């Protein structure tokens with residue numbers, strides 16, 4: 075590592091997780107177990123992936139931390155907020171994602187991670203009824219209490235930097251409202267006026283994080299930082315933001331598989347995706363208003379990869395108006411499966427002279443096992459971005475996200491294609507490491 079101008083990763087990195095549920099505790103337990111040499115962080119790009127730098131005779135394949143200064147797992151300190159008071163050990167046991175044998179060796183460390191009271195509004199997640207909640211009267215009070223939490227945690231734990239990651243429940247759908255969400259001053263006024271309809275609790279976490287000099291990552295499909303007011307705040311505070319919605323199971327398959335259909339110029343008339351899921355996330359998503367947020371996020375993936383306007387013969391048929399393929403996504407709450415989600419995809423494609431064919435994909439995945447490495451990578455890379463002086467929406471992190479943020483006010487399109495996202499990721503790492511960006515496929 076020679077040419078990188080990124081500030082070194084000195085001191086402790088505090089990772090404050092909003093939510094202390096299945097994803098959060100699987101993430102924390104995995105990091106703590108890896109640190110002890112008792113587990114391997116499989117699926118994490120920052121821990122395993124090797125990127126080519128240089129070309130021809132000069133080319134070499136390096137791990138991320140050989141190109142840029144990435145924080146060490148040993149330097150991470152965890153904290154969290156949750157509506158329920160259970161500590162991270164109790165919550166990991168409750169989630170039933172990991173076997174006890176994979177939790178017990180780090181029991182003491184997990185028990186020490188006790189959730190701070192949440193900034194919560196039951197109207198945003200009706201099915202939750204925990205009482206570890208801040209007694210704030212207004213949204214602005216929430217912001218102030220959260221800022222105080224971040225400052226206290228940073229001082230008490232002796233952290234040099236903080237990253238805030240949302241791994242809490244999906245909130246109800248908050249449509250973007252130009253009057254409130256298009257400028258920072260309007261958003262601040264709404265917080266002070268306690269406009270509960272337009273200001274979700276997640277926005278208070280994001281506002282508090284950025285103002286305290288911490289990058290903010292949105293792991294759920296919530297609108298939160300996907301609004302011009304937050305882009306303005308990220309620019310003002312010079313902090314990175316990333317979102318939204320971890321790209322774990324079905325959408326990972328979709329964004330990796332649909333390019334094959336497009337590359338081969340095959341037609342698509344319909345894609346039906348359904349899931350059964352039995353964890354608390356599934357319970358919250360069983361509420362139509364919460365599912366709507368997820369649905370919007372999941373639906374966005376295909377539309378920028380297989381475009382009806384670019385290839386009307388291939389992608390312009392199938393829905394009721396016969397202007398586009400039919401795309402449907404369903405999530406069904408089914409308790410017996412707990413965190414082991416089962417996804418089915420039925421893909422109706424067509425070939426030469428329009429003859430129809432079908433592809434079926436049945437993914438028996440483990441939701442939090444897929445999400446945990448994304449949490450780690452998003453936190454480490456957001457911290458890296460901050461040290462590299464990058465702020466605002468981090469498009470190179472789209473690789474990890476189901477519904478990547480983009481400037482929709484300027485007509486910019488999100489990049490959903492997994493391999494284009496991978497190129498963006500590699501090039502950002504190359505550039506931060508002082509190497510040249512390129513478009514080669516390796």
Ligand SMILES: NC(=O)c1ccc[n+]([C@@H]2O[C@H](COP(=O)([O-])OP(=O)(O)OC[C@H]3O[C@@H](n4cnc5c(N)ncnc54)[C@H](O)[C@@H]3O)[C@@H](O)[C@H]2O)c1
Nearest residue numbers: 093095096097156192241242243244294320322354355441
């Ligand atoms: N696991 C995946 O594959 C995956 C993929 C994409 C997105 N996600 C999203 O990640 C999030 C977490 O998933 P999970 O399976 O861990 O869910 P979970 O229900 O196990 O955990 C979420 C936790 O967040 C807490 N919470 C809710 N609102 C809060 C608030 N305002 N402040 C603090 N805590 C709050 C809940 O009490 C709960 O303990 C969900 O939004 C989910 O949609 C998960």
